[in-house]
Amino acid sequence: MSTDTKSAEKAKLAHECWSCGAMRAAHFCESCGRVQPPVPTDYFSFFGLPRKLNIDPKQLEREFYAMSRKLHPDLFVRAVDQEQSWSLEKSSQLNDAYRTLKDPVTRTEYLLKLEGVNLEEQSKTATETARAAGTQKKQMxxxxxxxxxxxxxxxxxxxxxxxxxxxxxxxxxxxxxxxxxxxxxxxxxxxxxxxxxxxxxxxxxxxxxxxxxxxxxxxxxxxxxxxxxxxxxxxxxxxxxxxxxxxx
Amino acid sequence: MAYSDKVLDHYTNPRNVGSLDKASAEVGTGLVGAPECGDVMKLQIKVNPETKIIEDAKFKTFGCGSAIASSSLATEWVKGKTVDEALEIKNTDIVKELSLPPVKIHCSVLAEDAIRAAIGDWKKKQQDEA
Missing domain, CATH: 1.10.287 (Helix Hairpins)
Incomplete structure (x- = not known):
């Protein structure tokens, strides 16, 4: 399979409902409402939010409760196996995402991580650079x-x-x-x-x-x-x- | 988390805790910190002006057992070395000696930083004197 067809396949998987084939929203199919498979995503995207730091807490809370209700694993006891496990996985993703974004400081720290900040790694690299160059490391x-x-x-x-x-x-x-x-x-x-x-x-x-x-x-x-x-x-x-x- | 025997030894029986006269021209002071865990480490060296050998070293660290052990070991290692030899000490040497787990590597980085900061401070004093 060529790279082109592969990525086309992937795009298809990412946007098409597995059950009815229609285009889907992020977590549910817009057409038939089935839960969609979890895809690797950051917590901002999980809520459909841009990577900005001012978030309305009330709005976030409403979204969280609305999604929790719709994704609750109890709703899927009679669903096919894969939808059951997807709802479970997404529920736990949802909880992590909400917990992280709800608090202003953990939200900021999370964004910094997404932006490639790794304090420990950077500190180690700065030490190695200072050692090699014989210069003084700037303390953080x-x-x-x-x-x-x-x-x-x-x-x-x-x-x-x-x-x-x-x-x-x-x-x-x-x-x-x-x-x-x-x-x-x-x-x-x-x-x-x-x-x-x-x-x-x-x-x-x-x-x-x-x-x-x-x-x-x-x-x-x-x-x-x-x-x-x-x-x-x-x-x-x-x-x-x-x-x-x-x-x- | 379980500490290695060597960490425990340095932690329960730290060497060279204390301080040297910060104002002395022969003393270099390094004060460094790791913001992730809130550790602060002060390491001081006393250098013989003739031989450039580090004759004494003291430290005081507020932090976890691994941070204390790393700085304790650092003072032991720099003593008797020349300033240039002490600059050869790498954080990875400390990791090996103390068998630090990956999550504690930053403690060894801090100890190396402290050595280098102390030597840097001492060197600056020599330039200012000259």
Missing amino acids: VPPDLLEEVFELNMQLEEARMNKKMGEDDPSLKTELADTRRRLDGKFNALAAELQRDWDEWDAVIARAESGEIVDTERTAVRDKMVDLVNRRSYIRNLVRDLNEVLGN
Whole structure:
């Protein structure tokens, strides 16, 4: 079979209902309503959404419930085997997709992964490059944040030690409580920053959709979000540790 | 996840924990972090100005057992080496020595980064002096 016929076959499989032969919508045949076989897809496409970050949560929830009802495996107990297992597989895909897109941060992290961001892999490659070139690797986290994280961890260690020994250091506790307030503020400010990045990202995607070449801008906004997500996870962990030491 | 015996050994009995005088011209300090897991690692070296041999090394790491073991091992390895020899240490050497599983490779990367950052800081001090 030539490549042409192969891809034509594939296109046919992807768009034609397996049961009645009519063209189908993404998950069900528009004509006969049968469940269609699962195809490898990202979570945005699963919901028929463009790869944009501003998503109406109410709309997403409605879509989720509507699709859950239609795909529920209980509806397919009397269906042919393949449709039964497809509905099961798609239901679980649907749950994963919804869980991931529902939360603003997991949605952002997921998009970054789709856009080829792999922090561990990139960190390793950057180290190897620095080693080969004899240069300094640029750390992914700003140095002053690292310094702050380190110092705070030292204080937390001291506070834990005090607790263990039954000793009390009110001034340290006061200082940690102040730090917690400051970090809470920083953490909350990140939500507004993330929203600005989202708007920027969506504008870039809109331009890409209209045929513009926006590769540079796309990478720039992407990397801005990587930086934000990194800072966020440090601050989140610090607040978590502070809560553990200070009590809520 | 089960840690290897060598990781456990370094974790329960870490070598060279502590700090050196950051302001000293003979001391280089590297502070690095892995945002995915929130680890921070500080590694310091004290270099003999004549021989360029690393005479002392200290570390302090906040992170998982593998991160602590990797930095502990790194301080052991750099001690007695010249600065140039220490730059030869690869993260994969640490992975092998500690039998780190794939999910913990980033800990070894962090340790190599810390060595290089400390040496970089020391080198910068030498240039500033000159």
